[in-house]
Amino acid sequence: MSASTSSSPISILLINGPNLNLLGTREPGIYGSSTLEDVITSCTATATSAGAAFTAFQSNHEGAIVDRIQQARGEGVDGIVINPAAYTHTSVAIRDALLGVGIPFIELHVSNIHAREAWRHHSYFSDKAVAVIAGLGVKGYGAFTACCTGAVSIKTFQNTQSTILRQHSRKD
Numbered sequence: 001m002s003a004s005t006s007s008s009p010i011s012i013l014l015i016n017g018p019n020l021n022l023l024g025t026r027e028p029g030i031y032g033s034s035t036l037e038d039v040i041t042s043c044t045a046t047a048t049s050a051g052a053a054f055t056a057f058q059s060n061h062e063g064a065i066v067d068r069i070q071q072a073r074g075e076g077v078d079g080i081v082i083n084p085a086a087y088t089h090t091s092v093a094i095r096d097a098l099l100g101v102g103i104p105f106i107e108l109h110v111s112n113i114h115a116r117e118a119w120r121h122h123s124y125f126s127d128k129a130v131a132v133i134a135g136l137g138v139k140g141y142g143a144f145t146a147c148c149t150g151a152v153s154i155k156t157f158q159n160t161q162s163t164i165l166r167q168h169s170r171k172d
C-alpha cells in the first residue's frame with residue numbers, strides 16, 4: 001500500500017456502487033432515510049476534523065468503478081471504503097481492480113446481506129477485505145472514522161473493528 005507519512009495526511013476514497021445514489025428514497029425499510037449526500041457530508045466532516053483527505057465517488061456503472069479504482073493508485077490513495085452494492089455479488093472486474101492496485105479496502109453494506117436472500121450471501125470482496133461492515137445502516141459508514149481518526153493506516157482497522165461495532169450497536 002502507499003504509506004501515509006506524518007507530512008502527508010491519510011487519503012481515503014469512498015466508493016458507492018449502483019443505486020446507492022437513491023439512498024433515502026430507495027426501499028427505506030431496508031436502507032433507511034439518510035441520503036448519500038448526508039453520508040458524504042458526515043464522512044467529509046469526520047475526515048476534515050481528523051486532518052485526512054477524503055474523496056467520494058458513486059457510479060451505477062461497473063467499468064466506471066474499475067476506472068476510479070485504477071485512478072486511485074496514481075493519486076496515492078491509502079485506503080478505499082467500498083459499498084459495491086449489487087456488484088458485490090457479481091463483479092470479478094471490481095475485485096480484480098482492487099487487487100490490481102493493491103490498495104487495502106473495507107467492504108461496507110448498509111444492510112446485513114447475510115440476513116437477506118441467499119444469493120446476497122456471497123461476496124466477491126469479503127475474502128480480500130481488511131474488514132467487512134454490514135447491517136449497521138448508514139452508520140456503517142462511520143467505519144470510515146476508523147480509517148482516519150488517530151489511525152496510523154487503514155491496516156489498523158482490523159484491530160479496531162470490534163470496538164467500532166460495539167460503538168455502533170449501542171442505542172445512543
Ligand SMILES: O=C1C[C@@](O)(C(=O)O)C[C@@H](O)[C@@H]1O
Binds near residue numbers: 109111
Ligand atoms: O445495492 C445493494 C446495497 C447493499 O450493498 C447494501 O448496502 O446493503 C446490499 C446489496 O445486496 C444490494 O444489491
